[in-house]
Amino acid sequence: MALPVGIFALFVLMVLPIPPLLLDMFFVLNIAIAVAVLMVALNARAPLDFSSFPSVLLFATLLRLALNVASTRIVLVNGHEGGNAAGEIIESFGQFLVAGNFAVGLFVFCILLIINMIVITKGAGRVSEVSARFVLDALPGKQMAIDADIAAGLISADEARARRREVTVEADFYGSMDGASKFVKGDAIAALLILGVNIIAGFALGMISHGLSAAEAGELYITLAVGDALVAQVPALLLSIAAAAIVTRVADTRDLAGQIGGQFADPRGWLPVAAILAAIGMVPAMPQMIFIPAAAIAGAIWWTLRKRARQPVVETAPEESAPADRIDITEVSDQTLVTIELGYGLVHLVDESASGPGGGAPLLTRITGIRKQMSRDLGFVLPQFRIRDSLEAGANEYRVTLGGLVVASGAVRPQKLLAIDTGDVREGHAVTGEATRDPSFDCPALWIDPGARDHAIAEGFLTVDPGTVIATHTNQELSSRANQLLGPEEVRAMIDDLKARAPALIEAVHPDPLSLAALTRILRALIADGIGLAHPQPLFTSLALALQTTQDFDALIDAVRVDLGARLVARICEPGARLKVLTLDAALESAILGGMVDPASGQPLIEPDCGAMIVERVSAAIKDVGGPVALIVQPPARRSLASLLRQRARQCQVLSINELPATQPVEVIATVGAQAAPEGLPAPDSEQGPPPQEMAA
Structure with missing residues (x-):
């Protein structure tokens, strides 16, 4: 009930007269809220961390306007009684901050108003408008990227929902900020109008109702009006700064102070500052007692940052946040379908900083290539492969597992090249090396030194690096078991894609008469028989026609194969x-x-x-x-x-x-x-x- 009660209190402030003491308390509350909003905005790591800011800005503006109405009532009713007639805070702002000179107060108020409305508010409003436009333009692309990631198996359904929710909140936030910036601009205009009303009405009431002279009325009412305007303008300026800080933020893991401090921590930027300040201080007409100490401070900052940059970074292990006896499901289950396990002697094959016959991280490049190629051939996006080290494998051994079952294994020589005899090698060649067999095609081969590569090629050998050996063997074994790589998630993505282009075709197949599980089973059987899904439209057309005569599993497979016989023959014949x-x-x-x-x-x-x-x-x-x-x-x-x-x-x-x-x-x-x-x-x-x-x- 706090928010409804607070809004009701704002209406009470606008309608009912309140004593000066209560008005002072509300002025203090207004300043405190403005400072709190500014601190939250500065400490936010991303704009969406303060997604409620547009609503907070609305309520803070309403509070300030309600206080303006209440203070105007008190100033006009009790202004003839003296400086403290409208409360001590208005009197303090009117006397102490502007030294009792209402002309100075008017100039100060006008300057604050210009800073607030023309500089800060206008700039923040422009940034909000452009950000809202860019976010809305990028919204379809972000949604498609999320759909592509979930179709590729890169993220789970829960992660996709969280990212969609974040994208929606981001669009709503920048759209709201574009409109909320008008609150601040309107509040500044209202403050100017209220100041004019207080001055004109104060003159009139002082001279007509209370018999004051023009000088006395001006001294009393203008001083109170200026004090009231300054009391309202200070928190308004703080909120404008908070709005500008929010909309100009760039997403980072640090708050604004840490982000700015981290980017100013480069010592290379402070040495020129110290040198320029010292050079200006050497000019005879300049105040050397100010420039020279400033140059010394800049030099000290440069020295400190330079010394800190040379210190080695000590990484501390993260503290255990979970209880020692707690076991998570991720610790006992492996959600990856295909895993490539490497012995400790082959770990450098996935190290991007390593160097060798195949360059940095050759296995990662090869595995990514075969995954893309297999996805194109099969017609669906293969789940990501996982590469990890294994203490169970020998130093130079590797294993490929599919669903936890080892489907391929072998051993390679990390610092060697495999020279494969494909049948074109000359008899009596002089290439020497460790005899072996190519694990992919069982051809005779030799492990040779990288320096003998050109000689082996000249003798008719096909030379490949260890990363290519592992990747080719993986491709060979997974291609023969390609049907096991297709699951309901991949079929669902294929259906959604085809539905956008041929909705009637999908309606003839799924979900009636074939459920997602039944369709997955049929497609897996077709892949096992050598029919890929790269061209799904003719495949689903054949399936839809076959469903008109039978729904038996074996009969459907045979009917589709008969209809696509030319595709089967094309796999082995030009x-x-x-x-x-x-x-x-x-x-x-x-x-x-x-x-x-x-x-x-x-x-x-x-x-x-x-x-x-x-x-x-x-x-x-x-x-x-x-x-x-x-x-x-x-x-x-x-x-x-x-x-x-x-x-x-x-x-x-x-x-x-x-x-x-x-x-x-x-x-x-x-x-x-x-x-x-x-x-x-x-x-x-x-x-x-x-x-x-x-x-x-």
């Missing part, structure tokens, strides 16, 4: 080129389809010996071709064979006969399970041979 195709022997395919079936999924089960034979033949075919191939099978066998070959023969794309585009030319390079491979097939538009669908059937 446009217009023949697709290198493997087929299964008819007897082998019949044995797989007629064998055991997984009771949970209904998919055929492949016996271990048969699976090992298929993997061996497919790997040999890939090696012979020297590139990716496609294994064309019947639709019921596709999912089982894809699961078998996904991690064991990554360059083999398993396609059902329905997914192969009718216009795609193919070349059968081998038949898995047969003694001899059939002849290559011509393009479908050729006059020789049947189309590929007839061949596979």
Whole structure:
């Protein structure tokens, strides 16, 4: 009830007469409030730390105007009784501060009014107006930046809400300050008008009602009017300074005094001050007793700051604020999906100040690059990777974990380069080094000294630094498990982005008939099958069409794959080129389809010996071709064979006969399970041979 009672008291001051003693108490309260507001404004670390300032300025202005009305009433009613008729504070300001000379008081009041209204208030109002305009113009960009950060996983939902609230408060604050500056300007004009009313009405009342002469009326009423105006103008000037200090602040972790003091603490700025003051003091016409001590003080400040700057900074450990027996959830859980753990011998790879074969922080640069590239290929923003040291790993070892599970590990030589034999190395080369295998592609390689790099390149080796080795291995393993990187948050961001461009398409898919969890499951399965999300519109179109006929999970995946068969083929075959195709022997395919079936999924089960034979033949075919191939099978066998070959023969794309585009030319390079491979097939538009669908059937 304090605020409503205070506002009611302001109206009482305006309407009812009050005794001089109570008026003096309110004058003291007004000055105290103005000083308190100024101190809070100076100690605020950012403008939003004093976000209630526009409202405080309104109430302080109302208090000052109410006191002006009350003091005017007392001055005009009791002014003929003497100097203390309107209270001791008005008398003191009218007698002591201006030495009883009302002409001096008028000039002082006019000067304070000019300073307040023209200099401080006008400047603060202009700053508020420009700040409000800039904040409002930047509001959409800040909102988009928050949405981008939460979509990228850089901030949580709670942090995003806090930042949105801060942006809204900032816009409201500067908009309110733009209008609140008019309060101060209006108050200054009102003070001038009230002074004129007090002088004119005092003359009239003194001479007409109380029989005073013009000199007596002027001495009494003008002195009281000037004292009243000065009493009101001093707190008004303090509030104007507070308003200007708030709107001209720049966000910093320090208060205004600390910010200014820290920026004036550079000793290089004080030595010229001391030299110039000393030079001026040497001029004969100048007061040397003032300039020389001032120069000495500036020199002492320079010496002190210079001595302090040379002292080493001692960092103190932060005090424990939480109880020793308290355990926070962040201490026992890791919210990062992908983590790269390094042994202590590899920590320099993420040190920006370090130097080596790959430059400063080479691993950070490589990891950022593969994260951006994978995000472009997959069509969604990957969560941030975490790089940390691990005491469990060896000195030169690294591990890549996905959801806490180790998916890649290896060892590198920190001060070496890896020379990889990609098949172009000359026989009998003279490059020497520690023999090893490339962890990404299992090629023979050598760890060599950086000085032998040019020699190794000349011999046909591909040379990479340790950071690139780790980044490439990470990329290789995460790409094969890309579906595990997609979560509901990424799907939600994709839906929101696509909804802005194709709202009807999203309405046909989500939230009915597919919930966010169901849609995430389908998209993860499509990514696992090699269909990226970089072009979501045709993908969602195929999904929406498939939903018109079925809502079964496996049937939806098969329908979308058939519709996007050309995209699957494009991953392993250049446009217009023949697709290198493997087929299964008819007897082998019949044995797989007629064998055991997984009771949970209904998919055929492949016996271990048969699976090992298929993997061996497919790997040999890939090696012979020297590139990716496609294994064309019947639709019921596709999912089982894809699961078998996904991690064991990554360059083999398993396609059902329905997914192969009718216009795609193919070349059968081998038949898995047969003694001899059939002849290559011509393009479908050729006059020789049947189309590929007839061949596979």
